[in-house]
Each structure stands twice: as C-alpha cells, then as structure tokens.
Amino acid sequence: MNIRHYRGDNKTLELTVRDAIGEVDLTGMKIWFTVKKAVGDPDSMALIKKSTANVPGGGDEQIKVTANGKAEIYIVPADTANLILASYDWYYDVQVKTLEDKVYTVKQGTFRLLPEITYSG
Numbered sequence: 328m329n330i331r332h333y334r335g336d337n338k339t340l341e342l343t344v345r346d347a348i349g350e351v352d353l354t355g356m357k358i359w360f361t362v363k364k365a366v367g368d369p370d371s372m373a374l375i376k377k378s379t380a381n382v383p384g385g386g387d388e389q390i391k392v393t394a395n396g397k398a399e400i401y402i403v404p405a406d407t408a409n410l411i412l413a414s415y416d417w418y419y420d421v422q423v424k425t426l427e428d429k430v431y432t433v434k435q436g437t438f439r440l441l442p443e444i445t446y447s448g
Contacts, residue, residue, distance in 0.1 A: 361422075
C-alpha cells in the first residue's frame with residue numbers, strides 16, 4: 328500500500344492484519360509504524376516513528392488497537408509540518424510483535440509527502 332499525505336494534515340491509517348485463517352486480533356501486540364528516507368537508514372534517522380502504548384515512547388495517541396482487534400495509526404500535523412517536501416517517495420513499514428515475541432512486517436510501501444495548498448486553519 329502506498330501512502331500519499333498532505334504536509335501538516337491529520338490522517339488515520341486503518342490496519343487490519345490477516346493470516347491464513349482470517350483476521351488477526353492485535354490486542355496486546357506491539358506495533359510500530361516507521362517512515363524513512365532510505366530503507367537502510369537506522370531507526371534513529373526515521374522521519375516519522377509511531378508505536379503502541381506498550382512500547383517505550385509509544386502511546387494510544389500514536390497507534391491504538393480498537394475494540395474489534397484492528398489498529399489505527401494516527402499521523403498528526405506536527406509529524407509532517409517541518410518535513411521538507413521531496414520529489415521522490417520515502418519508505419514505510421508496519422511491524423507487529425506478537426504475544427509470542429514473533430516479529431512480522433505486515434505492511435510496507437512508499438510514503439509521498441504532498442504540499443499543502445491552504446495554510447489557514
């Protein structure tokens with residue numbers, strides 16, 4: 328899935344994970360969302376980092392597992408307001424660590440930051 332996002336806007340990304348049996352209940356699992364300029368960049372150079380409340384530095388205002396076992400990832404204006412627009416795509420992924428300590432990359436793709444047109448608000 329490729330993401331297109333307007334700089335300085337809010338966006339909620341809905342995350343549903345499926346396995347061979349069906350939808351996976353994400354309750355209690357650790358979830359990370361990371362955007363980087365280059366795939367090989369260390370996590371410390373990430374442009375945007377989000378995680379669930381059960382990860383140090385994370386919180387329900389970043390990624391929240393909803394009542395139905397799905398997750399919502401919240402991008403807020405402060406995440407992108409100071410990022411410099413580029414004419415190329417960045418890269419993102421979503422990783423999940425299960426209750427059995429197994430790590431899976433469940434989504435990945437490109438992240439394109441678009442210029443805002445209206446500055447009022």
